[in-house]
Amino acid sequence: MDVRVGDILEMKKQHPCGNKRFQVLRVGMDFKIKCEQCGHEIMLPRVKAEKNIKKIIREDA
Template identity: 40%
Template structure:
């Protein structure tokens, strides 16, 4: 799966805030930080764990389209 900074991704499990499955990637490196689109909470995952829990990329950022 290919993903980039500021992409919106769908995770396998819902966040308990507003039952939102959609997250925005806000930091990439060895770890990936994602921000809930429902409540704004952020979570840091090791890259391997993020790739297991990520279902698909819903929306690509403008920079990844170029």
């Protein structure tokens, strides 16, 4: 899956604050994502993150 830094990910499951959109801060073996609503930063393994991605929104497209 082609995920880049700066992309917005819409996830299948929502964050406890109620938001489903996250900004990608770091890509590698782990993803570091930030909730767009509350600003909470989360690190999760690439496999788990890719499984939960519903849509990738790219700004430069």
